[in-house]
Amino acid sequence: MKEPEKSFVRLRSMVVPLLRDNVDTDQIIPARFLKVTHRSSLGPAAFADWRRDPAFVLEQERYDGAQILLTGENFGCGSSREHAAWALRGAGFRAVIATSFGDIFRQNALKNALLPVELTPSQHEELLAEAVGQDGVVDVERPASGTPLVEIDLERLVVTMPSGRDLPFDVDPFSRYCLLGGVDQLDYLLSFSKEIANYEVDHG
Amino acid sequence: MTPPRTLLDKIWDAHEVTAKPEHPSVIYIDLHLIHEVTSPQAFTGLQQRSLCVRRPDRCLATMDHSTPTFGQQATSHAITDAAAKTQLARLTENCHRHGITLYPHGSAENGIVHVIGPERGRTLPGMTIVCGDSHTSTHGAFGALAFGIGTTEVEHVLATQCLLQHKPAAYEVVFENSLPPGVSAKDMALALIAKIGADGGTGHAFEFRGQAVEELDMEGRMTLCNMSIEAGARAGMVAPDAKTFAYLAGRPEAPKGVPASWWRLNSDPDATFARSVTIDASTLRPMVTFGTSPEMGIPVDEEIPTAKGDAATRGKLERALEYMGLQSRQPMVGIAIDVVFIGSCTNGRLGDLRQAASVLRGQKIAPKVRLLVVPGSMEVKRLAEAEGLDEVFIEAGGEWRTPGCSMCIAMNGDQLEPGQRAVSTSNRNFEGRQGPGSRTLLASPLTAAAAALHGAVADPRPLLMSVGASQGAEQVHGQQGGGA
Ligand code: SF4
16 A cells, blocks of 8 residues: 655645535445544545435546536534545545635644645635636536636746636645644653653643 | 733643744644544554654544444454455554554443543543544534644644644634423534535634533533534534533543633633624524525525525525425425434434433334434443433334444445435535435434434424423433433
8 A cells, every 4th residue: 555645735636525514524434434443545434424325426427537626605614523534545546625624634644644725705706707607606407518627826826726726725824834744742842851851840 | 911812812721832823833633533444544654764753542433334224242253344444444454553542442431532522531621632523623512722633743733743733713603592392402403504504614624602602511512512513613612611620520531620720711802803703592493404505594484485586595505405305385394305414423422312312212213214322432332221211212113233434424324325315413415425326304303303304304393292291301401411
């Protein structure tokens, strides 16, 4: 098994529209798939229950190979299971674009080089119109005309739409620094061993 | 003079190992709770780096998510699911290797992670507490900063006893006045979530305050803090008071006496909160959810709302109702159900079981309804049995199980059939949460018990009047039973 990429600089891909709000981690990976003791090979379990519907967007061939998931608000709410981030990585995703994220999911995603991109509702609408349908209508059934590509650049902190227009977004500076350089957060934390030992002496 | 601080500020400041601008703080963790599902990959990571557990004495592990709840003599031999068995074996191995206290399946101290922490007296005021589980917010009831983390962070805490964290913003949630009879902490939580939404608390830590919160016993406060995550807040907390200290007195692992510092764990009178919301508790009614997000809740005596707002909002409601097999304008009371589940880290404590039993005592549940009662821990089970609550449930036609998460997450074989509807005292009504195709209606133990009797969603309050007349109103009042 190849080690998944730990850094994120930029990415160009078509987007898969999963236009629902409050997509919880029980949907991203149902609990019955949590009885594993490893991180890999959870990709096929991503959205397992929704995938039983052949009309489900991830079951459509035209989105094969897409690495960006475009969804609604509060994506990844619910359970703290990091399996959700692992499953999305396993299913080939490198970024999720939403108007907001569940706090724990956002952290889990960042630690797995799955970039959570938070756009404002109006930016989100613009992107939808360009990347999914001209009129921005929420219609997952309609075939996307061609394969409009979207670029996410973590260095410049912009999402570039198919038209070439940039939508700025923000990521906390530390997570960005770690992702750009492939810095391991545990290594960073371990560099404070002395301070931690001092704290323990002071606080019993 | 130091500026006024919130309870969150005080706990945060006391645990900040380092603070650098533009960087997350290094926060010291006092207690790390561990269970079988979210820990194996963290221990593997540790091993791959040849690291050891920095403070095994600050860890406590249990088995709860995938353990079976049938049979009075549950032991690990009863586990037939091979994957679950492997996961449990790994936990045993990891705890043994690193010297971590583990309460295995079947042991006298075993139970759901968020039930046993307080029960053993490990959860204490002023602590920072984490667990690879989002309902870690439960422990905030003791005036602790407690929140759920992912598995990578579990590994961080194992290795360093610390976490890299950005400080959440403080959100004041005030419940003014007293709760009416028949309304409990669960109803407060569901009313709050309905009001501010499933993402209303994102980026924040709640501090619950006000008369109705003060009047809750510790179990009720745990129920309330437990549900914080369902409003998007990672943490919820209540300033500790005499009730907190009385609960902790004599717990097996709690310190003797009350340290003076505990009395200072409250928000200064003029401390400011980033946000604030006030709810009049005296106006609350028993709540029940009708959709697939905990925010889709209404008072039990109301009708399911009709879709309003933009296309996306309408689509969300329509989709949820289609999944649930329900319709707008349908009254909640009378919606037929198949199963009632009483248990979980939200409502699986002694007071919850007493409330459910107060409705079910001497009654029979509706034919064809399956009632599953799962105590939150072995201790809860013992205490409930000592009071004869097990007999109440069994005589009413219910199943009395051994402790575990059970039908809250449906990892252990306890689950609904596709399309079945359950009234459940757990915390999530997400699609498929109680098994593929399951339909969950969240409610309090009183409302769940009433539903079991009727075979349909029911308002528990009329039942309480008759019970109250014969038993004295105390046991059935909104404040949950006395606790252990
Ligand atoms: S009872 Fe439910 S919510 Fe609580 S820890 Fe278990 S699975 Fe999680």
